[in-house]
Amino acid sequence: MNNKISTIVMPLMAIALILNSCNKTAPAEAPAEVSVPVTVTSIDTTAIENYVDLNATTTYLIKNTIKANTTGYLEIVNAASNDFVRKNQLLFSLKTREAKVLGNTINKIDPNLHFGGAINLRATCDGFVTAVNVQKGDYVQEGDALAVINDAASFSIVLSLPYELKRYVKPSDLLDVSLPDGTTIKTKVEKYMPTVDPASQTQNVILKSLQNSNIPESLIVKVRINKTAANKMISLPKGAVLSDETQTDFWIMKVTGKNMAVKVPIKKGIESFDKVEILSPKLKPDDKILLTGNYGVGDTIKIKITNK
Numbered sequence: 060m061n062n063k064i065s066t067i068v069m070p071l072m073a074i075a076l077i078l079n080s081c082n083k084t085a086p087a088e089a090p091a092e093v094s095v096p097v098t099v100t101s102i103d104t105t106a107i108e109n110y111v112d113l114n115a116t117t118t119y120l121i122k123n124t125i126k127a128n129t130t131g132y133l134e135i136v137n138a139a140s141n142d143f144v145r146k147n148q149l150l151f152s153l154k155t156r157e158a159k160v161l162g163n164t165i166n167k168i169d170p171n172l173h174f175g176g177a178i179n180l181r182a183t184c185d186g187f188v189t190a191v192n193v194q195k196g197d198y199v200q201e202g203d204a205l206a207v208i209n210d211a212a213s214f215s216i217v218l219s220l221p222y223e224l225k226r227y228v229k230p231s232d233l234l235d236v237s238l239p240d241g242t243t244i245k246t247k248v249e250k251y252m253p254t255v256d257p258a259s260q261t262q263n264v265i266l267k268s269l270q271n272s273n274i275p276e277s278l279i280v281k282v283r284i285n286k287t288a289a290n291k292m293i294s295l296p297k298g299a300v301l302s303d304e305t306q307t308d309f310w311i312m313k314v315t316g317k318n319m320a321v322k323v324p325i326k327k328g329i330e331s332f333d334k335v336e337i338l339s340p341k342l343k344p345d346d347k348i349l350l351t352g353n354y355g356v357g358d359t360i361k362i363k364i365t366n367k
Contacts, residue, residue, distance in 0.1 A: 094363040096351050100348055106292065107292065108285060108287050109286040110286055112284075113282050114280055115219070116276065117216050120215050121184075122189070125204070126205060128201065133153055133195055134152040186210045187209045190207040193205045215249070216265075216266040217266075220263070222261065225286050236341070244268055244274075294335060297334065301354065310325055312349040313349075322357075325340065
């Protein structure tokens with residue numbers, strides 16, 4: 060009898076122990092803290108090189124027109140298109156109709172009158188002859204245009220400068236001008252034209268070359284406008300600066316303590332190809348800013364710095 064009871068009780072006790080152990084909840088495991096591997100950088104206080112290249116055009120501001128000062132026949136034509144002439148160089152000799160018809164007769168009567176002499180027309184400046192409208196023997200009226208000379212001294216580069224960039228270009232500034240053949244010349248800002256184009260809102264600036272260069276007229280060149288900020292500014296690599304989708308809010312992830320980084324809103328200034336100026340807050344030289352591993356993280360993260 061006792062053996063039968065023992066045979067029944069023992070399995071029941073084993074089942075009860077199993078059920079009792081199943082009802083006990085296993086202690087929850089604490090989630091492991093994840094450290095994000097990152098690299099860090101420090102602030103840079105050197106100047107940011109920032110510039111813009113604008114198109115400009117070479118031109119002669121002054122074009123002198125040689126005109127007939129009386130009516131008559133051209134005895135001498137000493138000019139051709141593309142010739143370079145010097146100031147006071149003889150270009151044309153003009154004889155009036157009366158002188159041509161009566162000159163010899165009157166001079167025979169009284170040689171002292173010197174009637175019938177030609178009227179000489181000379182170049183008024185150094186420059187290139189761009190047009191000759193007459194030839195020898197032509198009969199011209201007073202005021203007729205005989206030739207056009209580009210005044211070499213008026214050779215300039217005209218830059219159409221957007222008005223918002225005016226603060227970067229001052230009279231007497233030196234600017235680099237790149238020619239299509241790869242050469243670069245130095246120019247000096249001479250003056251601003253007094254009007255602004257109503258459509259493009261650009262203002263013409265006259266640049267003078269500081270070296271003798273055989274540059275043709277109407278050549279399109281590039282003028283570099285330097286917008287480099289002053290030294291002692293604070294900047295960070297572009298990879299350290301984060302923004303929202305609308306590019307309106309900007310921030311950095313700043314290291315605090317040994318292994319934490321927090322989100323710090325910033326106000327940025329000018330930027331170049333690889334650097335961004337930080338206007339606020341004022342960062343210190345020993346501040347560490349996340350350079351990589353900073354994208355898509357929370358406001359506060361645990362980090363593991365992989366560079367020193």
